[in-house]
Amino acid sequence: MDALTDLLNGFATAAHPTNLLYAFVGVLLGTAIGVLPGIGPAMTIALLLPLTYSLEPTQAFIMFAGIYYGGMYGGSTTSILLNTPGESASVITAIEGNRMARAGRGAAALATAAIGSFVAGTIGTLCLALLAPQVVKLAIKMGAPDYFAVMVLAFIAVTTVLGSSKVRGLAALAIGLLIGLIGIDPTSGQQRLTLGIPELADGIDVVVVAVALFAVGEAMWIAAHLRRTPVEIIGVGAARMNRNDWRRSWKPWLRGTAIGFPFGAVPAGGAEIPTFLSYVTEKKLTKHPEEFGKGAIEGVAGPEATNNASAAGGLVPLLTLGIPTTATAAVMLGAFQGYGIQPGPRLLETQPELVWGLVASLFIGNAILLALNLPLAPMWAKLLRIPRPYLYAGILFFASIGAYAANLSTFDLWLLLVLGALGFGMRRFGLPVVPAIIGIILGPTAEEQMRRALQISDGQLSGLYNTWFSKAVYVVILLVVVVPPIVGRLRTPKKTNEPQHAEKGE
């Protein structure tokens, strides 16, 4: 019951008019950028990180959480109307959602996505509120080796589970860890990788790295690929569902929530896998298998609920362990560090107002999102008519201001350009950006935990795995690395069949 009392106090914080305003701005902004392909919540929060210099932490995080949730909503709109997912988590939604829109059922698809996101987001947030204090009880007992093991799990999961190529994922992670190493070593005071440049001694500001890799890299990439044939948009009215749609949607919503939340909560990264799992589940359980591939509402309801539930789940490790599972969570962790707040087991004790205010504002944000998105979904689609040169000029402008504001030094602007070119190069050669960001932000913390563990064990390597918890985590890591290739090999003949089915549906 403690959690509930705290949550009610949180509502008192979140219902403060200023905080309500920030929640509203957050979800509005989040939905808008979720709609635009190429611009995700991670980039937006990175661009807004400089705001943290002047805002109260509570207000900043309420806004960031709104962006996080809003981005998940907005992505579905483009998936359904354009077949161009605005966000990686909405890729699966596009399969059935776009077919529905083509068949003239776009309004129902938008509605089931919005209501499903609301249901899943609300249940997920409730789970977050109930689960977080329990995880904290466990986490307090965790020592340095345990933390290090969990962080290694996060690294491995994010690189191997996501994306198409493990080698590329690992390469991106290595780039991130390398950039994270730059600066003065906190234990020995040695300068590392600073190349004798005094400005690098403090390390590279997270704002600069995040903005460079996401915003500048993406802007350059778009500039290099500017011209392309416009896509056809499918016009629909306000989102609406009939009774039959409701009957077919509510079970996938709940199942999607059940799949999404745990996946978000374990440090095994992202919404891509659970949304895919949800889609497969719905395909198996549906009473209308003939509609799959032609626009089945279950195929929209399930994955959309899943991605919002996993967004809620992703906040559990972030708030209780300080471990991000997605790029957005990683950038939020960077924001916490900017305030000098280290998310971890003690966060709930030291910053109860912040944490519970944040959780409560998620409930409020969810309700605002539903109210915004049911009537306005077709209007959001109008954002896609913005010529990209204007859009990205604006993004570059904010990116430069943000990087400059971090330390008020021109050196950071040069750094922004160099890292932006790196971000462009990573996109050019297909390296995912997410592992790099997680490496940069989590790397230094992981190093600290590793060295602490090694100091305790007096340099013995066994100090890294001498607790039962760390051993268990290493076993999980082994499974994550070994099992998917084996399963993949067993599944290969099946997989070649599936695309053919999809083609038949066209």
Place this chain on the structure above:
Amino acid sequence: MAIIVGYVPTSEGMAALDSAIEEARLRDQRLVVVNSSRGEALVDKRFASHEQWDSVEDRLAGSGVEHELKQLVEGKDAADQILTLAHEINAELIVIGLRRRSAVGKLLMGSQAQTILLQAECPVLAVKP
């Protein structure tokens, strides 16, 4: 020699197409229909969709005029696109549609039609819906 018509999927575009077909018949000339986008925005409602483009095709086939359809995404403004093409194929006539514009709109935005009218090397027929 040929006649060029700038087509957009609006009533202005349809009016221009109708007049252009008339002219092509009168002059017994080939008709080139152009629809273009700069390709910068993800969605451009002035870029004809497959269905709209097909209906233009049907309309031309029904009219019996010798015709050619060009849908272009070359990063140029519609006016530039039409002027370049008119120069290339040595067009005899350009047909465009004019739309109603508000005072503020005229103040803020340029006009593709105006560019064509002022810079074309051949006569321009401007049609209102």
